[in-house]
Amino acid sequence: MSTIERCPWCDSVISRSKFLEIEAKIRDQEQKRLAEVEAAMRKRLDGEFRENLAKQRVAIQKSAAQDLVVKTVAITAERDRLAEKDKQADAARQRELQEQRAILAKDRDQALLKQQVEFSREREGYQGKLKEMERKLQRKTLTELGDGAEIDLFEALREAFPGDQITRIKKGQPGADILHKVMYKGECCGRIIVDSKNRQTWHASFVSKLRQDQTEAGADHAVLTTTVFPSGKKELCIESDVIVVNPARACHVVSLLRRGITTLHVRGLGAKERATKMNKLYKFIGSEAYTQRAGELAKLATDILELDVQEKKSHDNVWKKRGSLVTRINTTQREIETDIAAIIEGRDQEELSVA
Numbered sequence: 001m002s003t004i005e006r007c008p009w010c011d012s013v014i015s016r017s018k019f020l021e022i023e024a025k026i027r028d029q030e031q032k033r034l035a036e037v038e039a040a041m042r043k044r045l046d047g048e049f050r051e052n053l054a055k056q057r058v059a060i061q062k063s064a065a066q067d068l069v070v071k072t073v074a075i076t077a078e079r080d081r082l083a084e085k086d087k088q089a090d091a092a093r094q095r096e097l098q099e100q101r102a103i104l105a106k107d108r109d110q111a112l113l114k115q116q117v118e119f120s121r122e123r124e125g126y127q128g129k130l131k132e133m134e135r136k137l138q139r140k141t142l143t144e145l146g147d148g149a150e151i152d153l154f155e156a157l158r159e160a161f162p163g164d165q166i167t168r169i170k171k172g173q174p175g176a177d178i179l180h181k182v183m184y185k186g187e188c189c190g191r192i193i194v195d196s197k198n199r200q201t202w203h204a205s206f207v208s209k210l211r212q213d214q215t216e217a218g219a220d221h222a223v224l225t226t227t228v229f230p231s232g233k234k235e236l237c238i239e240s241d242v243i244v245v246n247p248a249r250a251c252h253v254v255s256l257l258r259r260g261i262t263t264l265h266v267r268g269l270g271a272k273e274r275a276t277k278m279n280k281l282y283k284f285i286g287s288e289a290y291t292q293r294a295g296e297l298a299k300l301a302t303d304i305l306e307l308d309v310q311e312k313k314s315h316d317n318v319w320k321k322r323g324s325l326v327t328r329i330n331t332t333q334r335e336i337e338t339d340i341a342a343i344i345e346g347r348d349q350e351e352l353s354v355a
Contacts, residue, residue: 112330153196153225153250154178160251161258176213176222180254182261190261191219192254196247197226204230207239214242220278221257225250238282256285256340263344280343289339293332 005019006012008026157166157180165181165188176193183189195210206224214222225247229237236245236253245253260281264273 116326153247156251157254175217176210182258184262184265189265191217192221192223192257193217193219194223197224199228202228202230207242210242211240220261223250223253259340260344277344284339284343293336296332
């Protein structure tokens, strides 16, 4: 090979070694220039990338904010729509409730009017029966008095509750005097046993025997009617879960117990819940509030009978007073029924207020 070369810069003749040296310098310069160009290019591209990335981030945030506003507006509109719908539904429920109350009030007034008419028709018959009973009672022995009271109570229960199965226990057979099966839609939903005692003195054995009879009969309640009571008590009391009551109030007490039995049967409550409700009912029956109201009912009934005696002398005045008394009776009965409903339906209150 020739040892003479031409300079790549000036084209002059140079040695081979010099040529290689120049060529190496040129190569180094080109590599440096290429590296600088590459670095500048990378820097420019990196800046553009970061700028585009920032722009995209801003665009995404702006779009998300707009979507959030749209969704918030939609949710607010839906909430307002649902609130308006609930308001309209509540107004409809209130109108329906008012209509039902009006219907119930009308039915109640009609029932009370019918009751007043029936009461007026039957009062003379009851007067005669009471007088006849008084005459018979004066002539009877203690045993005869007991049997008579039992028969009268049996007939009163049958008349008051014609849809129930009420039977007398025959003399000599174990058990109470009367077994009252409470019927609901042809099905027996509870039992009440009633014993009648017409004695001159009170004996604790009356209660213990009837309590045993209740257990053997599987009865829900036991009622003892008597004109004598434990010391310090009168008209109505509860002894060892036995309701001791004056015969004049027996039908009313049985009516309360019967209502409790049918209500609990319809609601399908368990044994524990039934026992709790019945305990509250017994507490109410033995309370001063019930005693006061029941006494008021008895007094009002007596007042009505006394007014009948005066009817011939002052007919118009008597009817005016009778209407007032009957109204008070109905009011007191509704108050008692309200208190009983509060117990049976589980209203949260420990003591029932006296109106």
